Amino acid sequence: MTHPLVLQRLLRPLALAVALAAGLAAALPARAAPAWLTLSADALVVLQRMVPQTQVLGQAEVAVARPLAPRSAALEAATETIVAVEVDDQWLEMLSLMVHRELQRCGGYVFHASRAEALATLHRLSGSPAEPTAVGPAPSYAIDNATQILPLMPLLQASHLMATVDSLPAFQNRRYNSTHGVAASDWLAERWRTLIPATRRDARVVQITHAGWPQKSVMVEILGTTRADEMVVLGGHLDSIAPGTIEGSRAPGADDNASGIASLTEVIRVMMAGGYRPSRTLRFIAYAAEEVGLRGSGEIAADFLGRADKVVGVMQLDMTAFQGDSTDIWLYTDYTNAAQNAFLATLVSRYLPGYTVGYSACGYACSDHASWHTRGFRASFPHEASNANYNRAIHTVDDVTAIFGNDPQHMLKFTKLALVYAVELGTLPRGSRGALAAR
Numbered sequence: 001m002t003h004p005l006v007l008q009r010l011l012r013p014l015a016l017a018v019a020l021a022a023g024l025a026a027a028l029p030a031r032a033a034p035a036w037l038t039l040s041a042d043a044l045v046v047l048q049r050m051v052p053q054t055q056v057l058g059q060a061e062v063a064v065a066r067p068l069a070p071r072s073a074a075l076e077a078a079t080e081t082i083v084a085v086e087v088d089d090q091w092l093e094m095l096s097l098m099v100h101r102e103l104q105r106c107g108g109y110v111f112h113a114s115r116a117e118a119l120a121t122l123h124r125l126s127g128s129p130a131e132p133t134a135v136g137p138a139p140s141y142a143i144d145n146a147t148q149i150l151p152l153m154p155l156l157q158a159s160h161l162m163a164t165v166d167s168l169p170a171f172q173n174r175r176y177n178s179t180h181g182v183a184a185s186d187w188l189a190e191r192w193r194t195l196i197p198a199t200r201r202d203a204r205v206v207q208i209t210h211a212g213w214p215q216k217s218v219m220v221e222i223l224g225t226t227r228a229d230e231m232v233v234l235g236g237h238l239d240s241i242a243p244g245t246i247e248g249s250r251a252p253g254a255d256d257n258a259s260g261i262a263s264l265t266e267v268i269r270v271m272m273a274g275g276y277r278p279s280r281t282l283r284f285i286a287y288a289a290e291e292v293g294l295r296g297s298g299e300i301a302a303d304f305l306g307r308a309d310k311v312v313g314v315m316q317l318d319m320t321a322f323q324g325d326s327t328d329i330w331l332y333t334d335y336t337n338a339a340q341n342a343f344l345a346t347l348v349s350r351y352l353p354g355y356t357v358g359y360s361a362c363g364y365a366c367s368d369h370a371s372w373h374t375r376g377f378r379a380s381f382p383h384e385a386s387n388a389n390y391n392r393a394i395h396t397v398d399d400v401t402a403i404f405g406n407d408p409q410h411m412l413k414f415t416k417l418a419l420v421y422a423v424e425l426g427t428l429p430r431g432s433r434g435a436l437a438a439r
């Protein structure tokens with residue numbers, strides 16, 4: 001006879017699924033549509049248990065680099081199995097919840113606009129041993145712009161960071177498909193507009209419309225003076241998520257990711273206040289719809305690739321306020337570019353000598369840097385904590401500024417790093433107009 005406890009354990013996931021399904025019914029779209037995803041093998045097991053009719057379209061062994069030990073820059077080569085599937089989109093929210101519960105991690109899936117795109121992602125990721133073939137010109141990682149950087153650094157102010165992490169969580173949530181999420185995007189576009197003086201004809205704010213959902217991404221572009229066709233991208237997601245209905249759920253997302261948007265906002269403000277004019281074009285992008293499969297950044301990176309835009313580097317800021325370890329800045333080594341990561345570590349030792357750097361990995365495509373990386377762009381992801389010690393209140397009503405003690409100091413480190421990165425890559429040495437950068 002089956003022991004009741006065993007039976008209970010066997011039935012628990014099922015009961016949970018039923019309860020979740022009932023709770024989610026209100027949030028489900030009236031008509032379901034096919035969705036194409038890539039996800040890791042362990043998440044596939046969860047999905048198949050929930051939706052046995054999931055169609056597996058293909059799989060790939062993906063080479064990833066991860067630190068041999070925390071804080072160590074020495075990496076080991078590992079492989080991960082990534083699977084492409086087609087599944088009805090009504091299951092996506094429950095998939096996130098179940099992965100979270102069963103695998104004790106956040107653990108998303110990456111959403112693709114078509115079956116072809118999901119398969120192309122598998123193909124690109126399995127293409128080369130270490131990382132996808134780099135697209136865009138290789139920058140010189142020489143550090144030679146202290147004269148531009150040093151006057152800008154003292155202009156950075158922690159109080160401005162607090163203003164952003166207070167303002168964005170004031171929206172009920174910033175879901176990609178809620179009226180609040182739309183309003184938050186509009187608010188940010190307006191906020192960024194106020195930072196650009198009328199005299200700066202080289203700078204503008206654009207909202208980027210997406211076909212599949214109402215929340216827009218927001219972009220500030222500062223045109224380069226001498227090499228405008230080459231660009232540096234700094235980004236972070238503006239959306240937030242927590243369980244519940246589309247309109248009713250409370251998702252403050254102060255750390256995840258008002259913090260990253262706060263840093264971008266402050267870098268833009270300081271560049272304008274300091275009269276900085278980059279040689280390469282800078283693009284600051286607040287992505288819509290990250291929390292539902294990196295959708296906003298996926299569309300945007302695909303557009304950049306389609307236009308063959310010359311992107312020399314991408315930095316992602318997602319969660320920078322909560323200090324989980326004594327180490328200050330954590331560079332994530334998976335779905336990122338090793339050479340650019342090494343450049344960031346050098347920037348820290350040159351310009352931010354008091355800060356320590358550690359290395360960690362998510363183990364899956366956990367934020368928008370992966371949208372760029374899988375399309376061949378050089379991306380990096382400096383993060384608040386190691387993957388063992390990040391803020392566990394994310395995706396809940398408790399992701400409020402109190403979770404980081406209302407203290408902007410951790411965010412300030414990442415803001416400095418973003419400024420230094422943007423100016424070092426954005427400024428070419430005098431007289432280099434039209435010439436190729438040294439490699």
Ligand code: BES
Pocket residue numbers: 105106107108109110256257290291292293294318319362365366367383387390
């Ligand atoms: N900020 C998180 C990613 C994250 C969490 C990075 C913890 C490092 C430590 C991001 O907003 C997120 O929630 N991502 C999803 C995956 C995405 C593809 C939907 C996740 O981790 O589940």
Ligand code: ZN
Pocket residue numbers: 256291394395
């Ligand atoms: Zn998140």
